[in-house]
Amino acid sequence: MNEAILNLNGKDFTLPTIEGTEGEKAIDISSLRNISGYITLDPGYQNTGSCLSAITFIDGEKGILRYRGYPIEEIAENATFTETSFLLIYGHLPNDEERKAFSLRLTEASMIHKDMLRFFKGFPATSHPMAILSTMVNALSVFYPSFYSEDFMSNTFDEMATVLISKIRTIAAYSYKHSTGEPFSYPKHDLRYCGNFLNMMFDSPVKPYIVEPEVEKALNILLVLHADHEQNCSTSTVRLVGSSMVNLYASICAGICALWGPLHGGANQHVIEMLENIQNKGLSIRQCIDRAKDKNNKFRLFGFGHRVYKNYDPRAKILKKQCNIIFEKFSIKEPLVDIALELEEAVSRDDYFTERKLFPNVDFYSGILYRAMGIPTNMYPVMFAIGRMPGWIAQWKEMHDTIPFKIGRPRQIYTGSTLRNYSETEKEKKSSY
Numbered sequence: 001m002n003e004a005i006l007n008l009n010g011k012d013f014t015l016p017t018i019e020g021t022e023g024e025k026a027i028d029i030s031s032l033r034n035i036s037g038y039i040t041l042d043p044g045y046q047n048t049g050s051c052l053s054a055i056t057f058i059d060g061e062k063g064i065l066r067y068r069g070y071p072i073e074e075i076a077e078n079a080t081f082t083e084t085s086f087l088l089i090y091g092h093l094p095n096d097e098e099r100k101a102f103s104l105r106l107t108e109a110s111m112i113h114k115d116m117l118r119f120f121k122g123f124p125a126t127s128h129p130m131a132i133l134s135t136m137v138n139a140l141s142v143f144y145p146s147f148y149s150e151d152f153m154s155n156t157f158d159e160m161a162t163v164l165i166s167k168i169r170t171i172a173a174y175s176y177k178h179s180t181g182e183p184f185s186y187p188k189h190d191l192r193y194c195g196n197f198l199n200m201m202f203d204s205p206v207k208p209y210i211v212e213p214e215v216e217k218a219l220n221i222l223l224v225l226h227a228d229h230e231q232n233c234s235t236s237t238v239r240l241v242g243s244s245m246v247n248l249y250a251s252i253c254a255g256i257c258a259l260w261g262p263l264h265g266g267a268n269q270h271v272i273e274m275l276e277n278i279q280n281k282g283l284s285i286r287q288c289i290d291r292a293k294d295k296n297n298k299f300r301l302f303g304f305g306h307r308v309y310k311n312y313d314p315r316a317k318i319l320k321k322q323c324n325i326i327f328e329k330f331s332i333k334e335p336l337v338d339i340a341l342e343l344e345e346a347v348s349r350d351d352y353f354t355e356r357k358l359f360p361n362v363d364f365y366s367g368i369l370y371r372a373m374g375i376p377t378n379m380y381p382v383m384f385a386i387g388r389m390p391g392w393i394a395q396w397k398e399m400h401d402t403i404p405f406k407i408g409r410p411r412q413i414y415t416g417s418t419l420r421n422y423s424e425t426e427k428e429k430k431s432s433y
Protein backbone atom coordinates (compact mmCIF):
# COMPACT_ATOMS: atom_id res chain seq x y z
CA MET A 1 0.00 0.00 0.00
CA ASN A 2 1.31 3.48 -0.86
CA GLU A 3 1.71 5.99 1.90
CA ALA A 4 1.69 9.77 1.94
CA ILE A 5 4.26 11.64 3.99
CA LEU A 6 3.24 15.02 5.32
CA ASN A 7 5.99 17.21 6.62
CA LEU A 8 4.83 19.69 9.26
CA ASN A 9 7.41 21.97 10.84
CA GLY A 10 10.17 19.55 9.97
CA LYS A 11 8.41 16.47 11.33
CA ASP A 12 7.17 13.69 9.02
CA PHE A 13 3.74 12.15 9.48
CA THR A 14 2.88 9.03 7.53
CA LEU A 15 -0.66 8.66 6.30
CA PRO A 16 -2.18 5.65 4.52
CA THR A 17 -3.56 6.08 1.02
CA ILE A 18 -6.53 4.31 -0.45
CA GLU A 19 -7.51 3.48 -4.04
CA GLY A 20 -11.03 2.78 -5.27
CA THR A 21 -11.97 0.11 -7.81
CA GLU A 22 -11.91 2.70 -10.61
CA GLY A 23 -8.49 4.03 -9.60
CA GLU A 24 -9.67 7.05 -7.57
CA LYS A 25 -7.00 7.89 -5.01
CA ALA A 26 -7.26 9.39 -1.55
CA ILE A 27 -5.08 10.12 1.45
CA ASP A 28 -6.73 8.77 4.58
CA ILE A 29 -6.44 11.62 7.06
CA SER A 30 -8.76 10.18 9.71
CA SER A 31 -5.84 9.89 12.18
CA LEU A 32 -4.24 13.23 11.27
CA ARG A 33 -5.42 15.28 14.25
CA ASN A 34 -4.46 12.58 16.72
CA ILE A 35 -0.96 12.19 15.38
CA SER A 36 -0.16 15.80 14.44
CA GLY A 37 -2.68 18.16 16.07
CA TYR A 38 -3.68 19.42 12.62
CA ILE A 39 -7.00 19.12 10.82
CA THR A 40 -7.62 19.77 7.12
CA LEU A 41 -9.67 22.72 5.88
CA ASP A 42 -11.80 22.31 2.78
CA PRO A 43 -14.76 24.72 2.55
CA GLY A 44 -17.53 23.31 0.37
CA TYR A 45 -15.85 19.87 0.62
CA GLN A 46 -14.37 20.31 -2.85
CA ASN A 47 -11.58 17.88 -2.07
CA THR A 48 -12.97 15.75 0.71
CA GLY A 49 -14.22 12.19 0.41
CA SER A 50 -16.80 11.65 3.14
CA CYS A 51 -17.25 7.89 2.72
CA LEU A 52 -16.43 4.75 0.79
CA SER A 53 -19.34 3.91 -1.49
CA ALA A 54 -20.13 1.12 -3.96
CA ILE A 55 -23.30 2.68 -5.38
CA THR A 56 -22.49 5.26 -8.05
CA PHE A 57 -19.33 6.02 -9.99
CA ILE A 58 -18.73 9.35 -11.70
CA ASP A 59 -15.70 10.35 -13.74
CA GLY A 60 -16.39 14.05 -14.16
CA GLU A 61 -13.44 14.64 -16.46
CA LYS A 62 -14.66 12.01 -18.93
CA GLY A 63 -18.41 12.58 -18.43
CA ILE A 64 -19.01 9.03 -17.12
CA LEU A 65 -21.85 8.03 -14.77
CA ARG A 66 -22.55 4.45 -13.68
CA TYR A 67 -25.04 2.92 -11.24
CA ARG A 68 -23.55 -0.15 -9.53
CA GLY A 69 -21.20 -0.45 -12.52
CA TYR A 70 -23.83 -0.11 -15.26
CA PRO A 71 -23.44 2.87 -17.65
CA ILE A 72 -26.22 5.42 -17.25
CA GLU A 73 -26.88 5.29 -21.00
CA GLU A 74 -27.73 1.56 -20.80
CA ILE A 75 -29.84 1.93 -17.68
CA ALA A 76 -31.77 4.90 -19.08
CA GLU A 77 -32.48 3.03 -22.31
CA ASN A 78 -33.47 -0.32 -20.83
CA ALA A 79 -34.42 -0.19 -17.16
CA THR A 80 -37.59 0.95 -15.46
CA PHE A 81 -37.39 3.33 -12.55
CA THR A 82 -38.47 0.57 -10.16
CA GLU A 83 -35.72 -1.78 -11.43
CA THR A 84 -33.22 1.06 -11.08
CA SER A 85 -34.42 1.70 -7.53
CA PHE A 86 -33.95 -1.97 -6.66
CA LEU A 87 -30.48 -1.97 -8.25
CA LEU A 88 -29.35 1.09 -6.30
CA ILE A 89 -30.73 -0.06 -2.96
CA TYR A 90 -29.97 -3.78 -3.06
CA GLY A 91 -26.88 -3.75 -5.29
CA HIS A 92 -28.04 -6.04 -8.12
CA LEU A 93 -30.64 -6.00 -10.88
CA PRO A 94 -33.74 -7.83 -9.65
CA ASN A 95 -34.55 -11.28 -11.04
CA ASP A 96 -38.12 -11.85 -12.22
CA GLU A 97 -39.38 -12.86 -8.82
CA GLU A 98 -37.71 -9.94 -7.03
CA ARG A 99 -38.94 -7.47 -9.65
CA LYS A 100 -42.54 -8.65 -9.34
CA ALA A 101 -42.43 -8.66 -5.54
CA PHE A 102 -40.87 -5.19 -5.42
CA SER A 103 -43.39 -3.76 -7.90
CA LEU A 104 -46.25 -5.32 -5.96
CA ARG A 105 -45.00 -3.81 -2.71
CA LEU A 106 -44.77 -0.39 -4.36
CA THR A 107 -48.25 -0.71 -5.83
CA GLU A 108 -49.76 -1.76 -2.53
CA ALA A 109 -48.09 1.13 -0.70
CA SER A 110 -49.27 3.85 -3.07
CA MET A 111 -52.16 5.27 -0.97
CA ILE A 112 -51.48 7.71 1.82
CA HIS A 113 -53.21 7.52 5.19
CA LYS A 114 -56.51 9.40 5.06
CA ASP A 115 -55.58 11.43 8.14
CA MET A 116 -52.62 12.80 6.22
CA LEU A 117 -54.99 14.26 3.63
CA ARG A 118 -56.13 16.75 6.25
CA PHE A 119 -52.64 18.24 6.31
CA PHE A 120 -52.91 19.32 2.68
CA LYS A 121 -55.89 21.49 3.54
CA GLY A 122 -53.76 23.51 5.95
CA PHE A 123 -51.33 24.68 3.27
CA PRO A 124 -52.13 27.85 1.30
CA ALA A 125 -52.82 26.98 -2.35
CA THR A 126 -49.81 29.11 -3.29
CA SER A 127 -47.38 26.97 -1.23
CA HIS A 128 -44.27 25.81 -3.00
CA PRO A 129 -44.77 22.04 -3.50
CA MET A 130 -41.28 21.34 -2.12
CA ALA A 131 -42.41 22.81 1.23
CA ILE A 132 -45.42 20.50 1.20
CA LEU A 133 -43.34 17.52 0.10
CA SER A 134 -40.70 17.89 2.81
CA THR A 135 -43.36 18.34 5.50
CA MET A 136 -45.38 15.34 4.36
CA VAL A 137 -42.35 13.08 4.02
CA ASN A 138 -41.35 13.90 7.58
CA ALA A 139 -44.94 13.25 8.67
CA LEU A 140 -44.75 9.73 7.20
CA SER A 141 -42.64 8.83 10.25
CA VAL A 142 -45.67 9.08 12.53
CA PHE A 143 -48.06 7.19 10.24
CA TYR A 144 -45.84 4.36 9.03
CA PRO A 145 -43.27 2.11 10.66
CA SER A 146 -40.01 3.83 11.32
CA PHE A 147 -37.21 2.56 13.41
CA TYR A 148 -34.94 4.33 15.78
CA SER A 149 -31.60 3.43 17.21
CA GLU A 150 -32.78 0.62 19.46
CA ASP A 151 -33.91 -1.64 16.59
CA PHE A 152 -31.58 -0.29 14.01
CA MET A 153 -30.99 -3.26 11.77
CA SER A 154 -34.58 -4.46 11.84
CA ASN A 155 -36.49 -5.62 8.76
CA THR A 156 -38.49 -2.40 8.80
CA PHE A 157 -35.97 -0.93 6.34
CA ASP A 158 -37.56 -2.66 3.33
CA GLU A 159 -40.97 -1.39 4.34
CA MET A 160 -39.76 2.16 4.86
CA ALA A 161 -37.99 2.16 1.48
CA THR A 162 -41.21 0.99 -0.20
CA VAL A 163 -43.33 3.55 1.63
CA LEU A 164 -41.04 6.36 0.55
CA ILE A 165 -40.58 5.42 -3.12
CA SER A 166 -44.28 4.75 -3.59
CA LYS A 167 -45.88 7.48 -1.53
CA ILE A 168 -43.65 10.34 -2.67
CA ARG A 169 -45.37 10.31 -6.06
CA THR A 170 -48.83 10.32 -4.42
CA ILE A 171 -47.84 13.20 -2.12
CA ALA A 172 -46.31 15.09 -5.07
CA ALA A 173 -49.43 14.71 -7.23
CA TYR A 174 -51.69 15.65 -4.32
CA SER A 175 -49.68 18.80 -3.62
CA TYR A 176 -50.23 19.80 -7.26
CA LYS A 177 -53.96 19.06 -7.10
CA HIS A 178 -54.13 21.10 -3.90
CA SER A 179 -52.63 24.10 -5.71
CA THR A 180 -55.20 23.84 -8.51
CA GLY A 181 -58.11 23.22 -6.13
CA GLU A 182 -59.12 20.07 -8.02
CA PRO A 183 -60.15 16.86 -6.24
CA PHE A 184 -57.38 14.34 -5.63
CA SER A 185 -57.13 11.37 -8.00
CA TYR A 186 -56.36 8.13 -6.23
CA PRO A 187 -53.50 5.89 -7.33
CA LYS A 188 -54.53 3.03 -9.62
CA HIS A 189 -53.19 -0.48 -9.21
CA ASP A 190 -53.29 -1.26 -12.93
CA LEU A 191 -50.88 1.53 -13.87
CA ARG A 192 -47.11 1.37 -13.73
CA TYR A 193 -45.02 3.70 -11.56
CA CYS A 194 -44.70 6.59 -14.01
CA GLY A 195 -48.15 6.21 -15.59
CA ASN A 196 -49.71 6.15 -12.14
CA PHE A 197 -48.02 9.42 -11.23
CA LEU A 198 -49.07 11.11 -14.48
CA ASN A 199 -52.62 9.92 -13.96
CA MET A 200 -52.77 11.26 -10.40
CA MET A 201 -51.42 14.60 -11.67
CA PHE A 202 -53.66 15.09 -14.66
CA ASP A 203 -56.75 12.91 -14.36
CA SER A 204 -59.87 14.87 -13.51
CA PRO A 205 -63.57 13.95 -13.18
CA VAL A 206 -64.37 16.16 -16.18
CA LYS A 207 -61.44 15.13 -18.38
CA PRO A 208 -60.07 11.62 -17.90
CA TYR A 209 -56.34 11.38 -18.54
CA ILE A 210 -54.90 8.93 -21.03
CA VAL A 211 -51.31 7.91 -20.37
CA GLU A 212 -49.33 8.33 -23.61
CA PRO A 213 -46.59 5.65 -23.81
CA GLU A 214 -44.00 8.16 -25.09
CA VAL A 215 -44.66 10.50 -22.17
CA GLU A 216 -44.52 7.60 -19.73
CA LYS A 217 -41.20 6.52 -21.23
CA ALA A 218 -39.79 10.06 -21.11
CA LEU A 219 -40.76 10.33 -17.44
CA ASN A 220 -39.17 6.96 -16.73
CA ILE A 221 -35.92 8.19 -18.32
CA LEU A 222 -36.06 11.43 -16.35
CA LEU A 223 -36.51 9.60 -13.05
CA VAL A 224 -33.82 7.03 -13.85
CA LEU A 225 -31.34 9.80 -14.72
CA HIS A 226 -31.97 11.49 -11.37
CA ALA A 227 -31.92 8.31 -9.28
CA ASP A 228 -28.47 8.78 -7.74
CA HIS A 229 -25.45 11.01 -8.11
CA GLU A 230 -23.09 10.01 -5.29
CA GLN A 231 -22.20 12.54 -2.58
CA ASN A 232 -24.01 15.65 -3.85
CA CYS A 233 -25.44 18.30 -1.50
CA SER A 234 -28.78 16.59 -0.76
CA THR A 235 -27.33 13.07 -0.50
CA SER A 236 -24.60 14.26 1.84
CA THR A 237 -27.35 15.93 3.86
CA VAL A 238 -29.30 12.65 4.07
CA ARG A 239 -26.16 10.87 5.26
CA LEU A 240 -25.21 13.60 7.75
CA VAL A 241 -28.68 13.87 9.25
CA GLY A 242 -29.09 10.07 9.19
CA SER A 243 -25.77 9.67 10.99
CA SER A 244 -27.44 10.96 14.16
CA MET A 245 -29.50 7.74 13.91
CA VAL A 246 -32.70 9.64 13.27
CA ASN A 247 -35.25 7.69 11.20
CA LEU A 248 -35.12 7.42 7.40
CA TYR A 249 -38.10 9.72 6.77
CA ALA A 250 -36.57 12.58 8.78
CA SER A 251 -33.21 12.08 7.03
CA ILE A 252 -34.87 12.25 3.62
CA CYS A 253 -36.98 15.24 4.59
CA ALA A 254 -33.67 17.07 5.20
CA GLY A 255 -32.41 15.90 1.80
CA ILE A 256 -35.52 17.31 0.11
CA CYS A 257 -34.88 20.69 1.74
CA ALA A 258 -31.26 20.66 0.53
CA LEU A 259 -32.38 19.71 -2.97
CA TRP A 260 -34.80 22.65 -3.16
CA GLY A 261 -32.05 25.27 -3.49
CA PRO A 262 -31.41 26.85 -6.92
CA LEU A 263 -27.77 25.75 -6.95
CA HIS A 264 -28.91 22.12 -6.66
CA GLY A 265 -32.26 20.53 -7.63
CA GLY A 266 -34.08 23.85 -7.75
CA ALA A 267 -31.96 24.83 -10.77
CA ASN A 268 -34.40 23.16 -13.20
CA GLN A 269 -37.14 25.61 -12.18
CA HIS A 270 -34.71 28.53 -12.44
CA VAL A 271 -33.54 27.44 -15.91
CA ILE A 272 -37.06 27.78 -17.27
CA GLU A 273 -37.62 31.06 -15.45
CA MET A 274 -34.32 32.33 -16.90
CA LEU A 275 -35.30 31.27 -20.44
CA GLU A 276 -38.74 32.88 -19.96
CA ASN A 277 -37.04 36.09 -18.87
CA ILE A 278 -34.96 36.05 -22.05
CA GLN A 279 -38.14 35.47 -24.05
CA ASN A 280 -40.50 37.87 -22.27
CA LYS A 281 -38.29 40.66 -21.01
CA GLY A 282 -36.43 41.06 -24.27
CA LEU A 283 -33.13 40.18 -22.57
CA SER A 284 -30.62 39.14 -25.22
CA ILE A 285 -28.53 35.98 -24.91
CA ARG A 286 -25.43 38.18 -24.83
CA GLN A 287 -26.82 40.30 -21.96
CA CYS A 288 -27.68 37.14 -20.05
CA ILE A 289 -24.18 35.72 -20.52
CA ASP A 290 -22.52 39.03 -19.61
CA ARG A 291 -24.57 39.20 -16.41
CA ALA A 292 -23.49 35.67 -15.49
CA LYS A 293 -19.83 36.60 -16.05
CA ASP A 294 -20.03 39.81 -14.01
CA LYS A 295 -18.36 39.12 -10.66
CA ASN A 296 -20.31 41.96 -9.03
CA ASN A 297 -23.56 40.24 -9.92
CA LYS A 298 -24.73 37.10 -8.12
CA PHE A 299 -26.64 35.92 -11.19
CA ARG A 300 -25.46 32.62 -12.67
CA LEU A 301 -26.48 30.80 -15.78
CA PHE A 302 -28.76 28.16 -14.30
CA GLY A 303 -28.30 24.72 -15.78
CA PHE A 304 -24.58 25.28 -16.43
CA GLY A 305 -21.61 24.09 -14.42
CA HIS A 306 -21.14 21.24 -12.02
CA ARG A 307 -18.90 20.49 -9.09
CA VAL A 308 -17.86 17.13 -10.53
CA TYR A 309 -18.49 17.24 -14.30
CA LYS A 310 -15.80 19.09 -16.19
CA ASN A 311 -17.20 17.67 -19.40
CA TYR A 312 -20.70 17.38 -20.87
CA ASP A 313 -23.03 15.92 -18.21
CA PRO A 314 -24.04 12.53 -19.71
CA ARG A 315 -27.56 12.99 -18.33
CA ALA A 316 -27.97 16.29 -20.21
CA LYS A 317 -26.95 14.53 -23.43
CA ILE A 318 -29.66 11.87 -22.97
CA LEU A 319 -32.30 14.47 -22.09
CA LYS A 320 -31.48 16.66 -25.08
CA LYS A 321 -32.17 13.65 -27.31
CA GLN A 322 -35.36 12.83 -25.38
CA CYS A 323 -36.60 16.41 -25.84
CA ASN A 324 -36.28 16.01 -29.61
CA ILE A 325 -38.28 12.74 -29.52
CA ILE A 326 -41.16 14.27 -27.52
CA PHE A 327 -41.26 17.50 -29.48
CA GLU A 328 -41.34 15.63 -32.77
CA LYS A 329 -43.94 13.09 -31.62
CA PHE A 330 -46.37 15.73 -30.34
CA SER A 331 -45.43 18.40 -32.92
CA ILE A 332 -44.60 20.80 -30.11
CA LYS A 333 -43.26 24.17 -31.15
CA GLU A 334 -41.57 25.52 -28.07
CA PRO A 335 -39.71 28.83 -28.48
CA LEU A 336 -37.83 28.17 -25.22
CA VAL A 337 -36.03 25.27 -26.91
CA ASP A 338 -34.63 27.59 -29.57
CA ILE A 339 -33.52 30.01 -26.86
CA ALA A 340 -31.95 27.13 -24.91
CA LEU A 341 -30.07 25.90 -27.98
CA GLU A 342 -28.91 29.42 -28.80
CA LEU A 343 -27.73 29.90 -25.22
CA GLU A 344 -25.88 26.59 -25.19
CA GLU A 345 -24.21 27.46 -28.49
CA ALA A 346 -23.17 30.93 -27.28
CA VAL A 347 -21.80 29.47 -24.03
CA SER A 348 -19.79 26.85 -25.93
CA ARG A 349 -18.05 29.64 -27.86
CA ASP A 350 -17.34 31.86 -24.85
CA ASP A 351 -13.87 31.65 -23.27
CA TYR A 352 -15.22 32.37 -19.77
CA PHE A 353 -17.25 29.15 -19.84
CA THR A 354 -14.82 26.97 -21.79
CA GLU A 355 -11.87 27.91 -19.57
CA ARG A 356 -13.91 26.99 -16.48
CA LYS A 357 -15.28 23.86 -18.16
CA LEU A 358 -18.89 24.91 -17.63
CA PHE A 359 -21.20 22.66 -19.64
CA PRO A 360 -24.99 22.18 -19.51
CA ASN A 361 -25.96 19.99 -16.55
CA VAL A 362 -28.98 17.71 -16.09
CA ASP A 363 -31.17 20.63 -15.07
CA PHE A 364 -30.70 22.47 -18.35
CA TYR A 365 -32.90 20.15 -20.40
CA SER A 366 -35.04 18.49 -17.73
CA GLY A 367 -37.22 21.58 -17.24
CA ILE A 368 -37.89 21.82 -20.98
CA LEU A 369 -38.99 18.21 -21.02
CA TYR A 370 -41.19 18.55 -17.93
CA ARG A 371 -42.79 21.60 -19.52
CA ALA A 372 -43.61 19.61 -22.65
CA MET A 373 -45.32 17.03 -20.42
CA GLY A 374 -47.48 19.76 -18.88
CA ILE A 375 -45.78 19.69 -15.48
CA PRO A 376 -45.92 23.14 -13.88
CA THR A 377 -42.63 24.92 -13.28
CA ASN A 378 -42.65 24.92 -9.49
CA MET A 379 -43.08 21.12 -9.55
CA TYR A 380 -39.73 20.51 -11.28
CA PRO A 381 -37.70 20.23 -8.05
CA VAL A 382 -40.39 17.83 -6.78
CA MET A 383 -39.89 15.69 -9.89
CA PHE A 384 -36.18 15.66 -9.10
CA ALA A 385 -36.96 14.53 -5.54
CA ILE A 386 -39.14 11.65 -6.78
CA GLY A 387 -36.26 10.52 -8.99
CA ARG A 388 -33.59 10.93 -6.30
CA MET A 389 -35.53 8.98 -3.65
CA PRO A 390 -33.93 5.54 -4.31
CA GLY A 391 -30.46 7.07 -4.30
CA TRP A 392 -31.03 8.75 -0.93
CA ILE A 393 -32.37 5.48 0.48
CA ALA A 394 -29.47 3.43 -0.92
CA GLN A 395 -26.89 5.86 0.46
CA TRP A 396 -28.59 5.92 3.87
CA LYS A 397 -28.63 2.13 3.95
CA GLU A 398 -25.00 1.87 2.90
CA MET A 399 -24.00 4.30 5.64
CA HIS A 400 -25.87 2.29 8.26
CA ASP A 401 -24.39 -0.98 7.01
CA THR A 402 -20.87 0.42 7.42
CA ILE A 403 -18.87 -0.67 10.44
CA PRO A 404 -17.65 1.21 12.41
CA PHE A 405 -20.60 3.59 12.31
CA LYS A 406 -19.67 7.24 12.84
CA ILE A 407 -21.82 10.27 13.44
CA GLY A 408 -20.99 12.98 10.87
CA ARG A 409 -19.38 15.87 12.65
CA PRO A 410 -16.89 18.12 10.83
CA ARG A 411 -14.52 20.38 12.69
CA GLN A 412 -13.72 24.04 12.11
CA ILE A 413 -10.96 26.56 12.47
CA TYR A 414 -12.19 29.14 14.94
CA THR A 415 -11.54 32.76 13.86
CA GLY A 416 -13.57 34.66 16.47
CA SER A 417 -12.56 36.66 19.51
CA THR A 418 -10.11 35.13 21.97
CA LEU A 419 -11.05 34.82 25.65
CA ARG A 420 -12.70 37.90 27.07
CA ASN A 421 -14.48 38.72 30.27
CA TYR A 422 -18.19 39.55 30.55
CA SER A 423 -17.89 41.94 33.53
CA GLU A 424 -14.92 43.73 31.99
CA THR A 425 -16.93 44.32 28.80
CA GLU A 426 -19.92 45.59 30.84
CA LYS A 427 -17.64 47.97 32.71
CA GLU A 428 -16.19 49.25 29.44
CA LYS A 429 -19.71 49.76 28.03
CA LYS A 430 -20.82 51.78 31.09
CA SER A 431 -17.72 53.98 31.05
CA SER A 432 -18.32 54.80 27.39
CA TYR A 433 -21.94 56.05 28.00
Ligand code: ACO
Binding pocket: 044, 262, 263, 264, 265, 267, 292, 293, 299, 300, 301, 302, 303, 304, 305, 306, 307, 308, 356, 358, 361, 362, 363
Ligand atom coordinates in the same frame (compact mmCIF):
# COMPACT_ATOMS: atom_id res chain seq x y z
N1 ACO B 1 -22.69 30.73 -14.47
C1 ACO B 1 -21.63 31.57 -14.40
N2 ACO B 1 -20.46 31.27 -13.81
C2 ACO B 1 -20.35 30.07 -13.26
C3 ACO B 1 -21.42 29.13 -13.28
C4 ACO B 1 -22.61 29.49 -13.92
N3 ACO B 1 -23.65 28.66 -13.98
N4 ACO B 1 -21.03 28.00 -12.65
C5 ACO B 1 -19.78 28.22 -12.23
N5 ACO B 1 -19.37 29.46 -12.61
C6 ACO B 1 -18.03 30.05 -12.40
C7 ACO B 1 -17.85 30.54 -10.97
O1 ACO B 1 -18.23 31.91 -10.85
C8 ACO B 1 -16.37 30.33 -10.77
O2 ACO B 1 -15.69 31.36 -11.43
P1 ACO B 1 -14.27 31.90 -10.84
O3 ACO B 1 -13.34 30.72 -10.92
O4 ACO B 1 -13.89 33.03 -11.73
O5 ACO B 1 -14.55 32.32 -9.44
C9 ACO B 1 -16.08 29.04 -11.54
O6 ACO B 1 -17.07 28.98 -12.58
C10 ACO B 1 -16.15 27.78 -10.70
O7 ACO B 1 -17.43 27.76 -10.08
P2 ACO B 1 -17.69 27.34 -8.59
O8 ACO B 1 -18.84 28.10 -8.05
O9 ACO B 1 -16.41 27.40 -7.80
O10 ACO B 1 -18.06 25.83 -8.82
P3 ACO B 1 -18.79 24.90 -7.78
O11 ACO B 1 -18.32 23.55 -8.05
O12 ACO B 1 -18.60 25.42 -6.40
O13 ACO B 1 -20.34 25.08 -8.14
C11 ACO B 1 -22.43 24.81 -9.19
C12 ACO B 1 -21.05 24.20 -8.92
C13 ACO B 1 -23.09 25.21 -7.86
C14 ACO B 1 -23.31 23.77 -9.86
C15 ACO B 1 -22.28 26.03 -10.12
O14 ACO B 1 -21.71 25.64 -11.35
C16 ACO B 1 -23.60 26.77 -10.36
O15 ACO B 1 -23.98 27.61 -9.53
N6 ACO B 1 -24.35 26.44 -11.46
C17 ACO B 1 -25.64 27.05 -11.71
C18 ACO B 1 -26.72 26.36 -10.88
C19 ACO B 1 -27.04 24.98 -11.41
O16 ACO B 1 -27.27 24.76 -12.59
N7 ACO B 1 -27.10 24.03 -10.48
C20 ACO B 1 -27.43 22.64 -10.79
C21 ACO B 1 -26.23 21.78 -10.67
S1 ACO B 1 -26.61 20.11 -11.10
C22 ACO B 1 -27.44 19.52 -9.80
O17 ACO B 1 -27.28 19.89 -8.67
C23 ACO B 1 -28.41 18.56 -10.05
